Amino acid sequence: MQYGSIGLTTMTDARRLYQQIADQVRQLIVNGQYPPGSRLPAERDLAQQLGVSRPSLREALIALEIDGTIEIRMGSGIYVLNAARPAVTGRSLGESPTELMQARAVIESAVIVQATAAMPTETLATLRDILVAMRSEIDEGRKPLEQDRQFHLIIAESAGNSVLSEIVASLFDERHSPMSDHMRGRFETPETWQFALSEHEAILAALEAKNPLAAQAAMHAHLTASGRRWVEN
Amino acid sequence: MQYGSIGLTTMTDARRLYQQIADQVRQLIVNGQYPPGSRLPAERDLAQQLGVSRPSLREALIALEIDGTIEIRMGSGIYVLNAARPAVTGRSLGESPTELMQARAVIESAVIVQATAAMPTETLATLRDILVAMRSEIDEGRKPLEQDRQFHLIIAESAGNSVLSEIVASLFDERHSPMSDHMRGRFETPETWQFALSEHEAILAALEAKNPLAAQAAMHAHLTASGRRWVEN
């Protein structure tokens, strides 16, 4: 491995090379050298300038493409889309458990209003089955994480909007990621799962009653309480 | 370019190869072949099984690493972290302009309720300035895109939740990305900017009146109308 010429950090950086390169390119963008709309140098040239191999640069460009910073057009070049910004699902999300849970409360309580009216009886039955399975998991001392996830996702999907569904899924997974728990040293307990289950019951009761405002309030209360348990546990 | 053996889609798939490979790997995970906690085959073996080159597989693995699906350990192997899920900021967002705008309407109208009560008078003054600048831009034949963005973001930021702010920003940028416009052949016109400006005025009036429900309705109406103009223009 060679550390070359322009601007690359030294051996003390323990990150993967692609991450280092991606950050270097982000700096070029943020510094105004390549503002939004502009075109980066060709891969071969940029790799040489940064003193890395072209495949390593390509790995970095994929990361930048995924986070929406650049657009890659075959035969044409690499274009800056936006001033570099963190990806919504990046590690910056989740920095604050309180904010994450508040965001979920705001979003999911709005989504459930849309979902309540449109929800077929088969979906209500599916949600009922999920709560039964959740009870069973808790009774056997297991974490009903997958049932919890399905409960929230199926409600979101009933709103009939894939963008909203994906945001709800992403926020759920952010909350429950192994890294998130590990970093905070906080986990759900059988007791907190019991609370969650009874809060789910209240949500389902409101859905079954076709009462959007009650469903909204129940979802908001559930996520607010869940956030408090997570933060204070 | 060769399309090989196991499981890769045929030539009709216009996506980058790394995206195809990443989806193939996600399928292996979701199908239960490699459940969370398990270790994927070595890069050399997996690349051979999928009929692609090792660098191409590595590009896909970077995408999967970024979205939290896998963890890569040098000298050890590739481990599955979570059941595979779509990334929120991937291309799946934005596939449907109608859904994107509906999602923005749901989220931003919920967020503005939180924001209305908390909004200081300096922020109201800032929003007023933005509308003045927006008027000026429109009068001079320019697109007031940055003012539009700031208007929405400052309102979201007033809710005091960085997760929500980032989601609002991300959805705004997705709507207004150069690629999004180019792909759909649809652009804002001076006339549509006029409409947007008067809708912004109605939103600001409700904010100035400290009326969360009116603000919510105005924001919802603005984004719904904006979505209709975008889709039907």
Place this chain on the structure above:
DNA sequence: GGAGAATAATTGGCTTGACCAATATTAATT
């Protein structure tokens, strides 16, 4: 001189093959 077609150059996409760094496994020694 201008327009359109053909050709060349440039750019990204992907492959093959090689060597290095880190970790895991096996073998040898105490």
Place this chain on the structure above:
DNA sequence: AATTAATATTGGTCAAGCCAATTATTCTCC
């Protein structure tokens, strides 16, 4: 049996090559 050393395996990065798509330049015709 425990420890150390050697080997194998795995991911990380590099170099070089060829193919596909786009852009720029040149050529031909009117």
